[in-house]
Amino acid sequence: MALINPHINFNGNAEEAFHFYKSVFGGEFAQITRFKEMSSPEFPVSEKEANKIMHISLPIGKNFLFANDVPESMGRVNENENRSKISISTESKEEADKLFNGLSSGGQIEMPIEDSPWGSYFGMFRDKYGIEWMIDFDQK
Incomplete structure (x- = not known):
């Protein structure tokens, strides 16, 4: 695969x-x-x-x-552009919390990690380097 x-x-x-x-x-x-x-x-x-x-x-x-x-000869990267997010599917709620808390440190939380309306444990943020992440744990 x-x-x-x-x-x-x-x-x-x-x-x-x-x-x-x-x-x-x-x-x-x-x-x-x-x-x-x-x-x-x-x-x-x-x-x-x-x-x-x-x-x-x-x-x-x-x-x-x-x-x-x-x-620099190629120009600057727009660090606040609307990029695609990096999505991480974790194997446990504890792993989701560890990655969310670690990666979001110093960044901007867009959606706190919590149980989502669609049934998974989910959070979203932009880290201190401007990179956008989504962390998801789905027990299914």
């Missing part, structure tokens, strides 16, 4: 955000590649961009959360 692996663009703070995500989900980074590692005459990298993240991945269960910093 195919897996869905979200990929997030950041404006230079991908590494900071991913250390935060790692503190919530646990695990170790599968890969961190900086722009300077890809520098060549065909792809010159400025000193200002050299240590920014070209690719980072964090395994979460059988899936990965991916990200990169967008080079």
